[in-house]
Amino acid sequence: MKKCFSALLFLFIPLAVVNAKEMNLKVPPAVFAVENEYQILITTLSPSLIRIKVGEKFYSDHINGVRPSQKSVHRFRVPMSELDKAGKYTVFSRKLPNRLPYMHKITPQPEYSKSFQFDKLPQENIKICNISDVHDRLDQAVSTVLAAGKTDLLILNGDLIDKAIKFEQMEYPCILAGRMTNGRIPVIYTRGNHELRGEFAENVQDYVPNVNGRLYYQVELGPLWILVLDAGEDKVDERNVYGNAIDCALFRREQLEFIKQTAAKGDYKKSQVKFKLIVSHSPFARYVGYSRKDEVEKRRFMIFKDWCEVLKEQIKPDFMISGHIHRHALLNEPHYPAPVLLGARPPRQNTPTFACSLITLFPAKADVKIIDGNKKVEAQYTIPFKR
Numbered sequence: 001m002k003k004c005f006s007a008l009l010f011l012f013i014p015l016a017v018v019n020a021k022e023m024n025l026k027v028p029p030a031v032f033a034v035e036n037e038y039q040i041l042i043t044t045l046s047p048s049l050i051r052i053k054v055g056e057k058f059y060s061d062h063i064n065g066v067r068p069s070q071k072s073v074h075r076f077r078v079p080m081s082e083l084d085k086a087g088k089y090t091v092f093s094r095k096l097p098n099r100l101p102y103m104h105k106i107t108p109q110p111e112y113s114k115s116f117q118f119d120k121l122p123q124e125n126i127k128i129c130n131i132s133d134v135h136d137r138l139d140q141a142v143s144t145v146l147a148a149g150k151t152d153l154l155i156l157n158g159d160l161i162d163k164a165i166k167f168e169q170m171e172y173p174c175i176l177a178g179r180m181t182n183g184r185i186p187v188i189y190t191r192g193n194h195e196l197r198g199e200f201a202e203n204v205q206d207y208v209p210n211v212n213g214r215l216y217y218q219v220e221l222g223p224l225w226i227l228v229l230d231a232g233e234d235k236v237d238e239r240n241v242y243g244n245a246i247d248c249a250l251f252r253r254e255q256l257e258f259i260k261q262t263a264a265k266g267d268y269k270k271s272q273v274k275f276k277l278i279v280s281h282s283p284f285a286r287y288v289g290y291s292r293k294d295e296v297e298k299r300r301f302m303i304f305k306d307w308c309e310v311l312k313e314q315i316k317p318d319f320m321i322s323g324h325i326h327r328h329a330l331l332n333e334p335h336y337p338a339p340v341l342l343g344a345r346p347p348r349q350n351t352p353t354f355a356c357s358l359i360t361l362f363p364a365k366a367d368v369k370i371i372d373g374n375k376k377v378e379a380q381y382t383i384p385f386k387r
Contacts, residue, residue: 023093023112024048030177031083031118032209033153033186036220038083039209040076040183041174047097049111050074053090054082069096073174073207080221084120091116116183121152121222123274124363129180130343131356132157132192132281132323136169138176140347144354144373145180151358153221154181157323157344158192158281164200170207188226191215192281192324193233196246216255218262223274225267227315229255229307231282234324236300252303259307263314275361276317278337283322284308285336311337318385319366321359328355328370330381339383341368 026043042050047069051060059076060067068074083089094111129151134141145154156176161169177187195204204215211217219226232248235241262268268276288305289298311317317338324342331340343357353373360367368381 023091023114024095025091025093025114026171027175027178028181029089029091029116029183030174030181031183031186032177032189033080033219033221033226034209034211035217036080038078038080038186040078040089041177041207041209042074042076042091043171043174043178044072044074044093046095049094049096051092052076052078053092054078055086057082069099073171083118084222086118087120088115088117090114118183119152119185121186121224123223124361126153126224126275126361127151128153128155128321128359128361129356130155130157130321130323130341130359131354132344133159133326133346134172134176134354135159135162135194135346136172137347137354138172138179140352140373141176141354142179144356144371147373147375148356148358148371151185153186153188153224155188155279155321155343156190157279157321158190159194159323160192162194164195164198164204167200170200170203173208186221188219188228188279190228190279190281191230193231196233196248201245216258218267220267220270220273223272224277225270225273225275226277226279227259227262227311227317229259229278229280229284231280231284231287231304234282234287236294236297238296249300249303252307256303256306256310259310259315263310268315274363276315278311278317278320280320280322282324283320283331283340283342285320285333285340286331288335305335308335308337316387318387319383321357328357328379330368330383341381341383343368343370345370345372345378 024045026045030041032039049067049069061074090113092111092113095109098106129148160172173189189209205213215230232251237246284304285308287301289302292298319339321341321343323344326346328345329342345355355370355372355378358369364385366383369377370379
């Protein structure tokens with residue numbers, strides 16, 4: 001009888017509403033947009049059981065019926081329509097330091113809860129903040145994005161780490177997104193080429209949004225249709241620096257087939273789609289091979305020409321958002337699938353703050369401001385839509 005009572009107590013301890021730190025969360029949740037769902041990723045300070053509630057429905061990240069507690073990042077997949085309608089979600093957290101064969105033998109832990117407001121994307125005058133090339137400088141990147149002001153969508157556009165050599169770096173996408181958005185707006189994530197380097201590189205997909213492990217996919221987000229692509233490394237696989245540890249050539253061929261299939265499927269033609277964007281950390285349109293001195297690299301990078309042709313002739317995106325070059329600029333060349341915005345700048349010797357891009361979408365154009373951490377506007381661009 002005593003054992004039964006203990007088990008019931010474990011299940012029915014009342015909830016207490018507390019702040020994120022008391023709930024054992026490192027930062028607020030990160031709400032990533034993937035295909036037609038949100039992947040809500042939550043990072044914990046120590047072993048915990050996490051679940052969330054949207055509307056009247058509970059979501060658990062169970063693994064074949066087992067609720068995980070030892071992993072530090074918990075993932076919940078929620079249909080966009082459900083969270084957009086609810087306008088908020090509630091996180092429930094219960095510490096679980098031990099997993100015993102019979103759980104009634106441990107001291108019951110209370111389950112705490114905290115609700116987070118969520119703002120779905122507006123239909124017009126959409127404001128997008130894009131930042132890339134953080135290279136482990138989290139605090140500076142966060143202050144720059146917050147200085148840019150209120151936005152509707154955040155893009156974390158790759159190279160958030162310098163090299164994947166520490167486990168805690170795997171959590172940086174979630175930590176940055178949580179700190180920059182407070183779990184309130186959707187986030188688009190792309191992997192940068194630096195995330196391919198280091199001993200944890202093969203595990204990145206376990207800590208970021210993905211589709212069955214893939215880091216390239218389409219996103220149907222309100223009036224936006226976004227194609228997230230991953231160009232891989234910026235040099236050919238045979239370079240000695242990679243030590244035979246990458247196969248980006250095959251990875252790019254797989255994505256070419258994905259781009260063709262996506263073009264044939266035609267979701268970007270749906271009536272609700274008002275804007276078509278390409279998001280890729282590397283501005284692959286610059287690397288079709290023409291400017292490469294090495295003949296091997298010229299041949300290998302010509303696959304980007306095939307990417308560009310399908311995108312330009314069939315999907316016809318309005319523009320593309322990239323980073324990687326460590327400067328901001330607006331590029332427009334005949335073989336590009338659309339204008340390419342290099343939308344961020346990391347700190348330099350004479351400019352200690354980051355610069356991010358604030359992009360406002362209008363029916364026939366996008367206005368872009370490059371804003372640094374002191375709220376100074378470094379440059380402005382206008383991207384007319386050729387439709």
